[in-house]
Amino acid sequence: MHKYLNKRTDPGAATALKVFLGLALLAASSLAEEAPAKEKCFLWTVKSGKATVHMLGSIHFARADFYPLDPAIEQAFEKSDHLVLEINMTPEVEMKAQQLFAEKGLYQGNETLSSKMGEKTLKELKARLEARGMSLALLEKLKPWYLSVILVVLEYKKHGFTPEMGIDKHFQMKALKSGKEILQLETLEGQVETLSFGDAEQQELFLYETVKKLDKVGELMAELAKAWKAGEGEKMAETVEESLAEEPRLKPYYDKIFTERNGAMTEKINGYLKTDKTYFVVVGSAHLVGKTGIVELLKKEKLTVQQIEKTGE
Secondary structure, eight states, X not given: OOGGGSXXXXXXXXXXXXXXXXXXXXXXXXXXXXXXSSOEEEEEEEEETTEEEEEEEEOSSBOGGGOSOOHHHHHHHHTOSEEEESOOOOHHHHHHHHHHHHHHHBOOTTOOHHHHSOHHHHHHHHHHHHHTTOOGGGSTTBOHHHHHHHHHHHHHHHTTOBGGGOHHHHHHHHHHHHTOEXXXXXXXXXXXXXXXXXXXXXXXXXXXXHHHTGGGHHHHHHHHHHHHHTTOHHHHHHHHHHHHHHOGGGHHHHIIIIIHHHHHHHHHHHHHTTSSXXXXXXXXXXXXXXXXXXXXXXXXXXOOEEEEEOOOO
């Protein structure tokens, strides 16, 4: 494939799933600067009968300065019977994902990005590509959602954020070493459906909004990292809400990425709460917070959900 999809820059199926599902966060304006009087972890715990579910927000692309994690987080993981991820990306699942990405993310025949996109989007895209020493001619076969992934991955890496340092990856590696069973909240097919959601107009609009904010990726990631480290769930939620306010035409897209999936994830967690086991759930941070986030959905069911305080540096 073209040079921007070689092993050095290709996000791969697992990385693409992570970055695309977090793209909405990057459309937000800056976060407030005030820190809470007493810092908490980006970790919530809910109990029911004999079951306990710990829910940790993940930053899928992180840096070394996220570690070591607070002892409260690591202790919750150690005491859990199961690790639960959005998707458990085994080598076999990765291969299947690559196949699905090729089917859903590339134009076939004579179709190209230039033949599908409007003049406004192409002008904005070309300007951003040229500033990065890239050529649209080499990206013509990528559909808008997949091109969005590629561009944001490159920005993440430029600012030192990598999937290898991601919070979910950290715990996946620990579970594999310890033999802890890994479960998953979603299916690969369901996530790929989310990636490719929307008609041509919505896909183009999403690409346009992503490209327009590429120059702010580093700054926004730094602010999101700050909010995560301080356990500031409300500020994290504001980023999604502000994004939607900026471009209300993308509401169906955000409903698919967040609202719909949050409800399905909450149902899975409710199932765990009917057992006698302890689960450590690691899910994208934006899914936990906000009015339609998992934490609020569980509270509406009269469950007590507690955010865990930090115990040390």
